[in-house]
Amino acid sequence: MALVKEGVPFRGTKEQELALKKVISELKDTKGAMMPILQQAQDIYGYLPIEVQTMISDETGVPLEKIYGIATFYSQFALQPKGENRISVCLGTACYVKGAGEIFNKLQDMLGIQNGQCTPDGKFSLDSCRCVGACGLAPVMMINEEVYGRLTTDQLPGILAKYK
Amino acid sequence: MENVTLKINGVTVSAPKDSTILDAARLAYIEIPTLCFLKEINEIGACRMCVVEVKGAKTLVASCVYPVAEGMEVWTNTPKVLDSRKKTLQLLLSNHNKQCLSCVRSGQCELQTLSRELGVDDENYYKGGMTPCELDETAVHMVRDNSKCILCRRCTAICEKAQNVGVIGPNKRGFNAFIGSPFGMGLGDTSCVSCGQCIAVCPTGALYEKSCVDDVLAAIADPDKYVVVQTAPSVRTGLGEEFGLPIGTNTEGKMVAALRRVGFDKVFDTNFSADLTIMEEGTEFIGRLTGGGVLPMVTSCSPGWVKYCEHYFPDVLEHLSSCKSPQQMMGAVVKSFYAEKAGIDPKKIVSVSIMPCTAKKFEITRPDEAANGVPDVDFSMTTRELAAMIKKCRINFLELPDEDFDAPLGLSSGAGVIFGASGGVMEAALRTAVEILTKKQLPSLDFTDVRGFQGIKEASYPIEVDGKSITVKVAVASGLANANELMKKVRAGEADYHFIEIMACPGGCINGGGQPRVPADVRNNVDYRKLRASVVYDSDKANTIRKSHENPAIQELYSAFLENPGSHKAHHLLHTSYVQRKVNYTV
Numbered sequence: 001m002a003l004v005k006e007g008v009p010f011r012g013t014k015e016q017e018l019a020l021k022k023v024i025s026e027l028k029d030t031k032g033a034m035m036p037i038l039q040q041a042q043d044i045y046g047y048l049p050i051e052v053q054t055m056i057s058d059e060t061g062v063p064l065e066k067i068y069g070i071a072t073f074y075s076q077f078a079l080q081p082k083g084e085n086r087i088s089v090c091l092g093t094a095c096y097v098k099g100a101g102e103i104f105n106k107l108q109d110m111l112g113i114q115n116g117q118c119t120p121d122g123k124f125s126l127d128s129c130r131c132v133g134a135c136g137l138a139p140v141m142m143i144n145e146e147v148y149g150r151l152t153t154d155q156l157p158g159i160l161a162k163y164k
Numbered sequence: 165m166e167n168v169t170l171k172i173n174g175v176t177v178s179a180p181k182d183s184t185i186l187d188a189a190r191l192a193y194i195e196i197p198t199l200c201f202l203k204e205i206n207e208i209g210a211c212r213m214c215v216v217e218v219k220g221a222k223t224l225v226a227s228c229v230y231p232v233a234e235g236m237e238v239w240t241n242t243p244k245v246l247d248s249r250k251k252t253l254q255l256l257l258s259n260h261n262k263q264c265l266s267c268v269r270s271g272q273c274e275l276q277t278l279s280r281e282l283g284v285d286d287e288n289y290y291k292g293g294m295t296p297c298e299l300d301e302t303a304v305h306m307v308r309d310n311s312k313c314i315l316c317r318r319c320t321a322i323c324e325k326a327q328n329v330g331v332i333g334p335n336k337r338g339f340n341a342f343i344g345s346p347f348g349m350g351l352g353d354t355s356c357v358s359c360g361q362c363i364a365v366c367p368t369g370a371l372y373e374k375s376c377v378d379d380v381l382a383a384i385a386d387p388d389k390y391v392v393v394q395t396a397p398s399v400r401t402g403l404g405e406e407f408g409l410p411i412g413t414n415t416e417g418k419m420v421a422a423l424r425r426v427g428f429d430k431v432f433d434t435n436f437s438a439d440l441t442i443m444e445e446g447t448e449f450i451g452r453l454t455g456g457g458v459l460p461m462v463t464s465c466s467p468g469w470v471k472y473c474e475h476y477f478p479d480v481l482e483h484l485s486s487c488k489s490p491q492q493m494m495g496a497v498v499k500s501f502y503a504e505k506a507g508i509d510p511k512k513i514v515s516v517s518i519m520p521c522t523a524k525k526f527e528i529t530r531p532d533e534a535a536n537g538v539p540d541v542d543f544s545m546t547t548r549e550l551a552a553m554i555k556k557c558r559i560n561f562l563e564l565p566d567e568d569f570d571a572p573l574g575l576s577s578g579a580g581v582i583f584g585a586s587g588g589v590m591e592a593a594l595r596t597a598v599e600i601l602t603k604k605q606l607p608s609l610d611f612t613d614v615r616g617f618q619g620i621k622e623a624s625y626p627i628e629v630d631g632k633s634i635t636v637k638v639a640v641a642s643g644l645a646n647a648n649e650l651m652k653k654v655r656a657g658e659a660d661y662h663f664i665e666i667m668a669c670p671g672g673c674i675n676g677g678g679q680p681r682v683p684a685d686v687r688n689n690v691d692y693r694k695l696r697a698s699v700v701y702d703s704d705k706a707n708t709i710r711k712s713h714e715n716p717a718i719q720e721l722y723s724a725f726l727e728n729p730g731s732h733k734a735h736h737l738l739h740t741s742y743v744q745r746k747v748n749y750t751v
Contacts (some may be wrong), residue, residue, distance in 0.1 A: 050347050054748045063330030064748050065354075068346030072336045 008081050008122050010051045017055065019044050024059045034062065034070055038077060047078040083118045083125035085163045089141040092131040099152075100139035104128060106153045107141075110160065123164065170236035185216055185227035185238055195685060196240055197249065197278055199316050199367055201228040203688040206321035211314070212252045213278065216240045224248055250282045258290035259339075261311035269369035274683060275314060295339055302350025305358045305373055305525040310342050312370040318684075319343065319362035319371060326670050328645040329472070331356045355475040355747045357644070359468035359668045360522030360546075360677020365684075373522050373678065376543045377553045383514040383543075384427040391514045392502075393428040394494045394573075395419060397435055397584035398520035398673040399547045401699040405680040406551030407561045412695030414703060417566020422554045423518075424567065433569045434517070435576030437494035438583040438592070440721070441465060442712035444738050445487045445589075446597040447729035449663055453601075453636075454629075458482045460639075460654060460661040463589050465489045467527035468668030468677075470742065472644050477651050478744035483664075486739040488540075490583065491517045491524055492533050494573065495540030496737040501725045502573060503536075510536050516543045518550045520584070520676030523668065535737045546678025575717035578609075578704030585697040586642035586672035587614035587621060590665040594625065594638070595711045601629045609710050614638065615701070617671050617693055619646035622661075637661045643670035674700070 023040045027033040037056060038048060045052050048071050057064040071077045089095075089104045104126075108114060111124050118125040134140045137149025148159060165180045172185075172192045179188035189196050200211035209226035216227045219237035224245065227238075239245065256275065264270050264286070279285070297310035317334065320343060324330035331354035335344055345354045363371045383389045404413035423431045449461050464470055464485045473484060488496065494517070499510040517524060524544040527533065533540050545553070554561055568574065579595050582588035591611040599606055613623035621640040626633055639661045641647045647666045653659040669676045674696035682692050709715055726734045 053346070057748055063324070063333075065331055065333040065335075065346045066324070069333040069335050073334075 008118050008120060010049050012045060012051060016044050020052070020055060021059060024056065028060055033060075034067065038067070038071060042077060047081045049079065049081070078116070080117050081122070081125070083123055085124050085143055086127070087124055087141060087143050088127045088129040088132075090130065090132050090134075090139065091128045092135070094131075094135040095139040098138040100141075102153055103139055103141060103151050103156070106156055110156060124160075168232055168234040168236075170232050170234070170238065172238045173240055179232050181232070183232055185218070185225070185230045185232055185236075186214060188232045189216075189227065189238070189240060190689065194240055196227050197281070198228055198684060198688075199274060199278070199314065200318065201688065202318050202321065202365060202684060205325055205365070206316070206318050208317065208321075211316055213249055215245060215248050215252075217242055217245055246282065249278075250284055253279055253282060253284045254289040256314050257284065257286065258288060258292070259294055260314065261294075261309070262286045267312065267369040268372045269312075272681065272683075273369060274367035277683075293339075295342060297342060300344070300350045301374075302352030303356060303358065304352065304529055305522040306351070306360065306363060307372055307374060308344070308351060309370050309372075310344070312368045313343055314368055314370075315341060315343065316367060317343070318365040318367065322361045322365050326643050326645055327357070327359060327361055327472075327668070328476075328648045329355065329357055329359075332362065355745065357468045357471040357475070357668060358523035358526040358677075359644070361669060362677075363522065364675075364677050364679065364681055365687075366681075367684065373546050373549065374525065375549050375552070376545055377549050377556065380514075380516050380543050380545065380553070381426075381556075383516075388512060389514045390429050390508050390512050391427070391516060392430045392432060392498050393423050393516045393518060394432045394434045394437070394491070394498075395423070395518045395550075396491070396520055396673065397438065397581045397588075397700055398676060398679065398696070399518050399550065400703075401584060401674050401696040402520060402547050402679040403551060405682075406548065409562075410695075411682070411686075411690065411692045412698055414699045416703070417568070418561060418564040419550075420569055421564040421567040422559050422561055425559045425564075426553060426557050428516070430570045430573075432494060432498070432573035433576050433580075434490050434494055434519075435580030435583070436573050436715070436717060437490040437497065438580035438589075439577050439712035439715045439718050440493050440497070440738065441487055441490045441583075441589075442579060442592050442596050443718060443722070443729040444493075444734060445485050446593050446600065446712075448485055448487065449593065449597055450601060451730065453634075453662060460659055460664045461485055462651075462654075462664045462666055463593075464740075465583065465589055466523070466667045466669075466673075467521070467530075468523035469644065469647060469666045471523065471526065471745075472647065472668060473651070473666075474742055474745040475747055476648065477655060478746075480651065480655050481742045481744065483654060484742055486741070488533065488738055488740045489524075489527060491519060491527065491544065492540045492740070493738050495528075495533075496535040497573065497721070499536040499538060499540065500737055501721060504725075510538055513538075514543070515539075515541045516545065517541050518545050518547065520547050520673045520679045521669075522546060522677045524678070530740070531743070532740045547676075548678060548680055551680065572717040572720065575715060576707075577712050577715045577718075578707035578710035579712045580715070581700045581703045581707070584673045584700045585615070586617065586667050587611075587640045587665065588672065588700065589667075590614045590638055590640050590663065592712060593663070593665075594636075596713045598625070598627055598636070599711065599713070602627050614640045614665075615697075617642075617697075619643055619670070620650060636663070638663045638665070640665045642667040642672050644668055646670075671697070 177192045199213040209229035214227045215224035217239040300308040400416040404415040503510045528541045579592035624637045671693040
């Protein structure tokens with residue numbers, strides 16, 4: 001067993017740390033403060049890596065495990081950062097029967113990351129999502145705000161190349 | 165407390181208003197099965213084993229958390245209830261590693277017992293995937309096998325609430341949920357203090373100590389090795405439970421007889437080195453008290469507590485006594501004084517300890533615990549491992565005659581044996597320190613204020629020293645959450661105590677993480693700690709020598725070898741040092 005420290009190295013700034021400490025000192029003594037602290041920490045850093053959760057643990061005295069348990073329970077919290085380019089592949093019913101699963105697997109292979117992760121260079125993050133409201137174009141994926149429909153796996157290298 | 169009247173299975177019961185259906189049913193001699201419920205520790209109604217029917221309720225209710233009410237009608241064994249419990253078990257087993265034959269808990273597993281009672285076999289009722297998991301062997305003292313975990317959360321509750329450590333908890337959600345440490349860390353990567361309370365409360369075989377039974381048997385079989393064993397005071401209070409004897413049976417004589425038959429060359433008593441600890445610690449205390457040293461002085465016998473202090477109070481380590489624990493003192497004396505006396509090369513001695521403790525496995529690996537150039541203690545086993553060893557060797561434990569420990573390191577006073585219970589170290593230390601300070605015999609040796617199972621106990625004793633009167637103020641805490649409370653006062657400079665005793669496990673070593681597991685239904689209803697503690701207090705009362713400084717074997721050790729308590733030689737062999745650790749040290 002080893003510490004899960006993969007993907008993008010932590011690039012937190014002094015300003016971010018000060019902002020987080022301010023949030024914690026304001027909320028620390030109120031009951032049920034952990035959810036708003038985690039939400040605001042995610043607003044500040046974009047995600048909740050071990051460095052951020054440890055800062056919260058040290059400041060609040062709440063065991064790191066307790067914080068990690070909350071952060072991994074709710075799907076609103078991300079433990080991996082989002083990339084410069086956020087890819088989301090629809091795995092809703094219509095897209096799925098049209099082969100979105102293969103698209104998704106191909107992207108995982110090409111980028112060398114799993115669902116929810118970010119490439120080490122910070123360029124791409126990959127998520128699965130549910131319906132984006134374009135079932136007529138199934139299978140569909142979005143990169144940032146751009147929608148790509150009627151996808152086939154052999155189109156993927158060309159599409160990704162546009163973002164490199 | 166006001167009572168309410170209700171009917172359980174048609175029987176009228178009167179129960180206190182604030183009780184649960186589970187409590188009330190017991191008053192009617194009806195046992196409702198539970199899995200996750202641990203009184204005052206884990207009352208979360210999660211496992212659904214304890215469901216019952218309540219008239220007027222839409223669904224079955226969890227009796228462990230459902231309060232009674234006037235006129236309530238409850239049924240605990242209708243087909244609907246029994247079916248539900250059975251289904252719960254089938255679902256648990258569908259995601260359970262059912263290799264029961266080789267499981268450490270086979271025969272003592274709460275899940276197995278319920279399955280047998282409800283007629284649930286090991287067939288796969290709900291075929292499908294299993295939650296992925298890997299064995300966590302990173303901790304020095306124990307293993308977590310989540311393939312046997314039923315997510316009852318007893319371990320996480322005791323770790324967080326009783327011990328204030330909280331290094332394990334539920335992670336992720338739904339089918340992927342598992343109990344573990346954050347960010348994929350193993351237990352050994354965290355600030356776990358090795359107390360083993362999680363093992364003691366686990367209902368299944370998911371948590372167990374790393375066994376050294378086979379290593380010890382191999383050493384015994386090696387003709388070049390001289391294998392010496394010591395047994396802690398609390399082991400004799402619990403060992404009998406593993407052989408079906410009632411809780412609170414003193415098995416000292418049988419235990420010694422069993423150890424000889426297993427093949428140990430010498431059977432010594434940690435009670436002896438508890439007496440030795442008192443000589444050293446008492447002297448250190450007197451020195452600090454009269455010489456302006458750091459006060460309060462805090463005991464250092466409990467390695468779980470010491471590690472906790474290093475992680476959570478690294479800034480106040482100077483309060484800890486520099487004394488090694490009795491286990492380590494015995495080890496150091498065996499490989500020096502005894503080796504010399506018996507003419508044996510210390511390198512050929514294999515020193516084994518039997519402890520009610522899992523943190524002792526950690527302690528033997530600490531730095532500064534090898535006074536003679538070899539480890540003071542080579543193997544530390546739990547009470548449970550000793551029972552397993554005796555069973556493995558097929559020794560007829562219940563029929564064994566009582567035998568005595570070997571001289572000279574098997575001779576001890578009543579002060580040594582009470583080390584096993586919370587307050588015992590304090591009481592033993594007071595018996596010696598007060599007599600040395602006042603130069604008078606104590607009229608009574610029973611310091612009853614520091615006995616018992618309150619989390620924090622306080623007492624003060626006015627004494628006369630060289631014509632001056634001093635009030636010695638002491639405090640005793642057991643369970644690390646209580647220790648935390650006390651130490652926060654010490655850190656803030658608000659504690660005006662002179663001497664503090666802390667044991668990591670709630671109630672002291674008699675309830676150590678290496679003691680026989682007490683099934684939840686007994687644990688929730690029987691004061692098992694009191695029963696075990698009665699063994700050490702009865703043994704103290706029965707001993708003709710009740711003060712450590714009057715133990716003739718201790719006197720001989722000093723006159724023939726160590727010179728005086730606190731001497732240069734004593735310091736080299738019997739004292740140690742501590743290290744500052746962090747709580748979160750992964751970044």
